[in-house]
Amino acid sequence: MPTITKSNIAYDKRNLNNETLLELYKKMLKPRLIEEKMLILLRQGKVSKWFSGIGQEAISVGVTMALQADEYILPMHRNLGVFTTRDIPLHRLFCQWQGKASGFTKGRDRSFHFGTQDYKIVGMISHLGPQLGVADGIALGNLLKNTGRVTAVFTGEGGTSEGDFHEALNVASVWHLPVIFCIENNGYGLSTPTREQYNCKNLADRGKGYGIESFILDGNNIIETYTKVQKLAESIRKRPRPILIEFKTFRRRGHEEASGIKYVPNELIEEWKTKDPLENFRSYLYSNKILNPSTDTAYIDEIKAEIEAALEMANAEPEIVPNEITELNDVYKPYDYLEIIPNSSNHELRLIDAISQGLRQSMQKHKNLVIMGQDIAEYGGVFKITEGFLDEFGKERVRNTPICESAIVETAMGLSITGLKSVVEMQFADFVTSGFNPVVNYLAKSHYRWQQQADVVVRMPCGGGVAAGPFHSQTNEAWFTKTPGLKVVYPAFPYDAKGLLATAINDPNPVLFFEHKALYRSIKQNVPTDYYTLPFGKASILKEGENVSVITYGAGVHWAIDILNTNKDISADLIDLRTLQPLDKDTIINSVKKTGRAIILQEDSLFGGIASDISALLMEECFEYLDAPVKRVASMETPIPFIGQLEEQYLAKGRFESALKELLVY
Known part of the structure; x- marks a missing residue:
């Protein structure tokens, strides 16, 4: 029977009924009991690694319960409560952690590095920061489709030091995106304490610099977390905008179990034990006669039985047998090329005009296509390829971006998750270095990892011969031909450029589309005025x-x-x-x-x-x-x-x- 002590957290029940309070408690109890089991399995060598969220359950559960089931959440590796609150079958989670086929990544990635459209969850990658921009893209997709939905994304206080955090907040603010940025400030980034991570009093203060409303919440208080996020989400649905929340909490175990916590002062650990979100809420429920010991024990027994049954199913599943064909086939989303032959007469076009015409016709064909880039709207792009597009397609689909290549590539990925297509213009191919990480680690690997397409074309004006120097003249295609999961197109003629661009946009896989600047206005060719396609992989x-x-x-x-x-x-x-x-x-x-x-x-x-x-x-x-x-x-x-x-x-x-x-x- 659980020990009953006095609560050290002051709860305000507000207008919550007892049924909701018990639901919050059960939702926190479940990840705690799973974690306790996982720590046993880890010691037994039955799982390879574990990132503990013990002591942080109130944040995961509170945020997830505050959102609607069809609203996306982008969690971190300490947010088990997000997955369990969304009622993902436990045997699938255990299979994921064991590298079994019934997991979400077919043994290709571990822990919470996965997503699932069925439960509207988009998992992290180890680089942490990119998911913030991906949340921007999902929120933008919801905004463009007028769904009235909110997106929530998690990061730790350490992740706020990455440039992606600042880029994502800025883009969300400028575009009024309905996204809730959740910072779990748990005291340490691996072993580095917060005083060495940032020098402001509160991370929430950073919201002011981006014109974003920000709040500080007690991350161990489940009622405060749930009610405040629920209220904010309702407000955002009515008036789309980003909000930043800093949840104050503590990481009571190691960054991952192998690293331990010797670097944490013992008195700090003991202090935060008294603020345990589950134990304190249990005490509150007991003292207010909302929960009694027999019911509590029944909850525990029920969840433990579910855990054991799910483990039995996962353990019974055979180990993955490597299959080379399966692995290679899953790098790209299958795509059946559709040849479209033009019927119209030809007109002589320069390379730049053929690209512009092809892009325009793709915008006309695909109503779900968005193009993004620096100066591409009113100005028409530095090479004038999108000149006039704003008048025809409007500001929502032709979007000037801040100077933040990383966040915009990530936003494009988020748009793909919501079923939209996008074309991102790098003003110069050289500038892709500022967005290199999401291209090679997010776009390229998403389908292989969890079968999520990255329906993104990145246009890359490149090449020398125009006296532009070291930062505007590179032809850097080899960086991307090396990366499985990307497609790389490099036309030399107007006819090819137009047809291949149409195919690139049709293809649901990420495509790097190189356009040589010296050829833009020097090469002419008769090109069909109609829309048409050309196949990839055919010289x-x-x-x-x-x-x-x-x-x-x-x-x-x-x-x-x-x-x-x-x-x-x-x-x-x-x-x-x-x-x-x-x-x-x-x-x-x-x-x-x-x-x-x-x-x-x-x-x-x-x-x-x-x-x-x-x-x-x-x-x-x-x-x-x-x-x-x-x-x-x-x-x-x-x-x-x-x-x-x-x-x-x-x-x-x-x-x-x-x-x-x-x-x-x-």
């Missing part, structure tokens, strides 16, 4: 020959055309890859088997570029057909310089002709 053979295979993409295609046009005696296959992921390996291999020689031209610097992988592929697949070593031609191993003569020296264009001729006489 274009621009010239056919017998003696050498020239493999390239982007500006390299035009460099190669110029050299081959001035050297009519060279009989070459000229292959424009068009997409780098997926890569048309068959066209490359078949060509090289025919010609016996291969030269790969890229604008990127040599080491680590895609040319290296294609070269390795050819050595593995075509070695017996080669009459010469595979040749790679790339730009210098330096950052790209500004002044014309240095940039000309840097670029691979000037070295291609001599390298090609050397290969032919080998």
Whole structure:
């Protein structure tokens, strides 16, 4: 029988009935009993790791009960109460923690690193910060669809030190997004105390700087948490806006169990034990004759029986058997390409005009498509690709963003979770570094981890030849061809650019769409005025020959055309890859088997570029057909310089002709 003591927390029942109070108690009791069981299993070696939320249950349960079942919550790894309050079957949670197939990630990620659309929960990733921006995107999706729903997202006090926190708050404030930012201030980020994490009195004070209402709540007081969040959520549904709440609480166990708590003063631990949210609420219920010992024992027995039954089910499930095909197939969401052939006449368009026209037609076709980027609305973007879009599609779908690449990529991910499509314009491809983490760790891995598509296209104006220097001229596609889960498109012609952009937007997977700035206004081509699509993973053979295979993409295609046009005696296959992921390996291999020689031209610097992988592929697949070593031609191993003569020296264009001729006489 539970011990009855006097409550150390002052509760104000307000207008809550006894049924609700008992429900709050049971919802806190359940994660506590699960945790106590998990700590036993951890010591027995039956689970690999555990992040304890003992002493913080009131926050998870209070926030979750305050929200409606169809409103998204983005919890952290100490928010077991979110998952249990949403009534996720316990055997599935146990399977998740054991890496079984009936978990939510098929053994691919652990603990609470998962989401589930069935229960409107979007789990964290280890980088912590990105989920705040994802919550912005979910809230924006709700706002655009006028659902009247609220989104709640959790972070710890340590996570508020990350740039994503500040970017997400700013975007939410500027766009009046209906999201509740919940800071669980539990005293420590792993072993680092709060005094070394921030220097303001309260983290809630930061809300003022972003024009956001903020509140400080006793995170161990379940009634205060539940009633206040419920009231705020009702207000936000009527008048959409963000709110910041700092919950004062304490982490009574280690960051994770293996790390221990030796760094925490014992008197602090003892002090917070007296503020235990479950024990104090139990005492309050007992003293007010709302709960009695026999009923309490019945609750405990019922939950323990449920835990044991769920564990038995999870334990009975066989271990996952690795299947290579299954693993590879789950990296991307399946997508059946639909070929759309234009019926209209052609008009001569520059590359930039073809991209603009293709984007406009996709906006017309997909009413759920939103485009976001710096200066893209009234100004039309720095390259004027979205000029006039605001008048046609309105401010809600053509959105100027603050200068915060990370938060906007995360917002795009959130939009995808709500079923919307998005195109994000990086003003320059170089600036993607400020949003690199959510691209490679969130967009790329979401479908593989928990089957959530990331229906996002990131437009990447790139490349040299325009004297823009080291921060506006990179062609950084190799950063992303290396990352499973991303698709990478790099057209060289207006016709390809328009059709491939349409496909990129149709595809539910994340696509990096590279657009070479030097080609924007220098390359013209007849392009159908109608909407049409082109397939990914299909290279274009621009010239056919017998003696050498020239493999390239982007500006390299035009460099190669110029050299081959001035050297009519060279009989070459000229292959424009068009997409780098997926890569048309068959066209490359078949060509090289025919010609016996291969030269790969890229604008990127040599080491680590895609040319290296294609070269390795050819050595593995075509070695017996080669009459010469595979040749790679790339730009210098330096950052790209500004002044014309240095940039000309840097670029691979000037070295291609001599390298090609050397290969032919080998």
